[in-house]
Amino acid sequence: MKLRYLKNVATLRLSAEKCNGCGRCAEVCPHGVFSVNERKAKIEDKDCCMECGACAKNCPAQAITVNSGVGCAQAVIKGWLTGSEPSCDCSSSEGCC
């Protein structure tokens, strides 16, 4: 059974215009969100995106944007409490990630 998280929240955007079809995005995506056909990448399944940011970071044409961050409730709570950016900093005994 494939695990799926909330629908219609992912902030992933792809500019077909800028895309040079190198295929890096499909290579790095851990959830198979992209497909590449005829030298153009396409978002196949946006709801599978976990916003890790690998595609945007490795896109040499800067055709991809995504609000990347940690999908971790404890990090968010910590961010709210300390007023800082939520980061995956499990310095206590928590088993995040």
Add this chain to the structure above:
Amino acid sequence: MSNEKSCCCSAESCCSTETITPFNKNDEWVTGEIHTPKGKVPVVSTKLHFKDVLGAWKVRWGMGMMNYKISPGLYAVGKPDHTSPVLVSANYKLTFDVLRKELSGLDCWILILDTKGINVWCAAGKGTFGTDELVDRISKTGLSEIVSHRKLVLPQLGAPGVSAHKVTQGTGFSVIYGPVRAKDIKAFLDSNCNATKEMRTVKFTAWNRLVLTPVELVAAAKISLKVFGVLFLINLLAARPFGLPDFIAYMGAVLTGTVITPLLLPAIPGRAFAWKGWLLGLLWTLGFIWYNGWFAPGFLLLAIGYLLVLPSLSAYLAMNFTGSSTYTSFSGVIKEMKIAVPLIALSTVAGIVLVLIESL
């Protein structure tokens, strides 16, 4: 010689000899050293010893997790030469062990980045498994003089921290992203660095989820000790002291949130983690109250109180498992929490008030 600046340790052994990667002579996983044009490199075993297995077990239970690391630098597996592949990984010992045990029979180099003892994926998210550290480590180890090719194999889960094209610009090395799981690395290298779609996809199997639960349980148990302390004080003046049934009800809710919900994750209806935890917590609490006969006039406040508190507790603990999961997005977690956290807080406070009214 290349490493003299980076290793500012006090031990003479590391700075006076031409050792690229410092290591502890007592470590069983180092089986020898190999000479390269830039100095000596430790050769590592592809077998795990009892100490490695014990160490892995300890970090899974939250003991000493934060100091389980090895020195960053270059390591050798087998008898690598200047044509051998270079695999890049993190300096978390657990990660290193998982990788090296899959490399038996291979001759290759392992370039370990300084990720402060954090695994590849988390370190990539934080940026410590990143472009700068990789570029820096290549120059510190003198890798370009040790190998004649210009290819690096990185774990795919390191991609959120590394810009492949920037690494190439900075060092001349091209980056190939290998499989997600170390167990596929041999098949990947054998197929001329082609990963199947299956090798590229992250999974979250029942076993993956199970090994992550002990650490959640231990963390919850630590906080629970404080709760028990408060309940003990309340018991000193309570009309109905908290006893074994209350303890079982509470522990059941904790187990539901930290272990049962993660294990049954795909089978529980709905998508939000807090919802899944709440649903199972509700089932547990209803079952327990019914079994104890608390749906009776004298216990009604207590029953309603616990129905408000315990499922909320399970919901909160289950929500925390988002950080351990491999498929939750930041935007999704924010959306879930904006709804779940106020509801959990309200329900918990109301429930505690009811239980206290009944008890005092």
